[in-house]
Amino acid sequence: MERDHEKRAAIADQFKEKIRRETRGERLRVYMPIILLLSLSVLFAVYDSRFFSPANITNLLYQMTIPLILATGITFVLLTGCIDLSLEGVMGLAGSSIALLILNTKNSNDFGAIGVLVPIAGCALIGAVTGLIHTKLRIASFIVTFAMGSITAGLAVLTYRGVPAVIKVGWANDLSVGSFWGVPYLTWIALGIFAAGCVLLYCTAFGCAVYAIGDNELAAKASGTHIDAVKTAVFAICACTSGIAGFISCVRLKIGQAAMGSDQLFPAITALVIGGVSLSGGKGGMLQTFVGVLIYTELQNFLTIIGVDAYYKKAVQGVIIIIAVAMTVSRSRKTISK
């Protein structure tokens, strides 16, 4: 009898120890990115005093604009456990069609705000189609979005057929160089979208559904969540933010070219995984995304300051993603990674 009791106590102790270890791991995962951000900031500042000069801070704010917008959108997708590889194509499509619809050198269109909003809405629609293909035809998201990425990139080139349009509107210049309280307008837009993303994720039933699906899709389904609707909406949101990023890029570059989207997917995913958003879904959130974007931007900026070749930067990003994902992947769960 007594031995039985002892045994039970031992098992209870083991269980407690396991829980404690898990929560410790969890806490480490939550605080790790913030510690990394602070230590990198200090390191960079010590290495080069120009890093926190006012001019470079403005630089940093500019550089974080597009990654922040894209990361906000893709956070929703990653939280459901899916992935969106079509960012680049959608962004290029939005940018090139916006450039063709507002005052430009290639045709006589001048639709103003409508010319900006319609392509962005179109992108959201494309995202919804992606979501529908993924959910209704039951094709894995990475392959649907991989194909959609190439379709939209092709469409982007097709809109201007070889020679991209250069935009001539006056407000584009004001928008791209102007600033308010020392923060560029474009960064304000990005922050606004990020705030909207936070509200949507943390304060609505939709946000809860996103977490529920990412954590355990079958359980969410059993408890009455409309999985297909939520997933479709998630892809629409992601494509919509890609469209907005395309607009921003178009305003900054003054030219609507499909290539503006290239190499934009990696920064977004890198930022998310460094920040601690799990690729298997359900873990992380907007704050992790924000920290991740900051880390990514600082790293990029620093690599530029010390003069690393642009070719190497992408390779470095690739290695960082693998390491970050390998560190955050939970091996205790018996999921099969494919």
Place this chain on the structure above:
Amino acid sequence: MAAQTQTQTQTNMGSKMKLFVKDAVSRYTYILCAVSVVGAFYVLNPRFLSMYSVQNMLVEAAPLLLMAAGISFVLFTGCIDLSTGAVASCVCVLTGTYVARVGHGIIPLMILLGVAAGFANGCIVTKLKVPSFIVTLCAQSVWKCVALVQSGGGSKNIPIASRSLVLWASKPFLHFPAICWIALAVLMIFFFIQQKSVVGKNIFAVGANERAARMAGVDTAKAKIYAFVYSGLGSALAGMIYAYKLKSSVPNIGDPLNLMAISAVALGGTLMSGGKGSVFRTLVGVLTVTAISSGMNMAGVDAFWKDIVYGVVLIGAIAVNSEKGVRDLVVR
């Protein structure tokens, strides 16, 4: 009573017949698809099947065939390899740059590089348990970086003095250039591996049901690593063939190939979720994709349309072939 039984048997027969027809149709869709594509382009332009055009198409298909045959193994396991295009670019650049110095020794070296690239992918996927599309997406960026740094960003010709080293590949042999025969030979080897070797069987077992395969004593990690190694090998051979065919090193030659290769495998009817498919089906898929590509060229379609067409073909092919019977399957 007897009449009732008879009608029952009849309905049974009817449904069985229907099932049989459905099964046969789904089994041979890929051939039907290939024939209809070729037929349509032949009707549009009878010169589509002229000797010259067919030769051209086979030369176009050779590198794609190698890459797609390799990638098939990865898809059999249910994983994906997005790095094949970049590996091909990298090998193309390295071959073009060093063939003058190393001579024919470059061939085993590059094969080794491809095997190493695949091995690295496979190890990270299996040992670190990172999803394969992330690993290979990152590997893509690494190999692209090597290709761009090595070439300085532009394409370069192989110097005239050492052209004799690479000319043999384009020389016709029994009507077709040597590279076509090489591609076919490698395909045969891959087919043999798939049908006869233990590794081939294990790869399919892993794709069909990984947990069950592991319980049955299959070394799932080893099977996956082998699959990635074959994929890397195929991509390296594809890149080398490009260098020999174009007689130059082109750092972005592989960029469009990845989508084409995966589309070709999907068109052949290989399941993206793994466990079903064949290298032979991939051959038919590659021929279909090549026919679409050169048929569009001959019909005078804008090159801008190509990416769009391949994307649509990929989604369509997967949608037709995917298993819709399983309702509770979580697709991500």
